[in-house]
Amino acid sequence: MEVRPAVESDVPALLELLDQVNALHHEGRPDLFARGVKYRASQLADLLADGSRLTLVAVDDEGTVLGHVMAEKREVPEGEGCLVPLRTLYVDDLCVSDAARGHGAGTALMRACEDWARENGCHNVTLHAWTLNPGAIEFYERLGYRTRCLDMEVVL
Template sequence: MSIRRATVADIPALQHLLAQILKLHHRIRPDLFRPHGGAYSAEELTSLMTDDDTPIFVYTDGQNRVLGHLFLQLKNEESSVFKPFKTLFIDDLCVDETARGQNIGTQLYDFALAFARRHGCHNLTLDVWNDNADALRFYQKLGMSAQSTRMEVRLSDSTVSDGLGRAVEHKFRCRKRSIGFRRRAAGGR
């Protein structure tokens, strides 16, 4: 069992794992994710795996079968508000459905952590869907904590909260705001 840099020969196994992730994401958020498809073409995977800033690693068993993967992105962050720093972003960490519960995910995570340290990174980050409770627990168990939270309101939902914990009809609320705005603009109340 080893973790090594992915090669072009690993592309079919990578695409199989990516399909498992898409299936999970579709189950969690069918409003956003397609039920079938591919995140990357073979050409895109080849480009990623040959770029030192976007390496892909695979976890293999004794017969060189790919049981998991790790997509990484080395980034140099700097802006008018951030001090310059280097970060390692885990773009994707997946263990084959048939191999879960064997500590493979932890080994891939530990590999990413060591990789980040070797490259002088300030931190290690990743994104996880809040509805993916198993992944959230896994990463929290490894010591990760939320860095920021992206909030949403699904506009296709028929009801939303009014901010006081009460559900209100979304269409009515939007219409009422629009009418109120037009009245204020016309000098009314």
């Protein structure tokens, strides 16, 4: 398995993976997640060309995309209230195909994000994990991620 930057020819595989993520979220929280697409193919192509974002894929020996991670660098500037200025890498999306789970692709993708973050002067790597997906939470915890804050709600 290899982890590499995503390229435009990966867009169909990325769309399929994003559909798997959307289906999981829609099933768990249909009041928040409509069944649909996060990005159109043209939007994904633009995203891949955006130098401020990181999009990696894990591929097998035949070049089949097993999973992806999408992240973006975020910065808290000097003088932002009481926050310490810092740079973080925010993981917006991680998905390993149903067929490839449990074989290390997710771990390889997240470790590659951490390496990129270190090389680019980031203080940390952050992400949101929905409680509707306990498997994802367990995965991130196995990698050493810990709860930083809680986002709570009451549905009216």
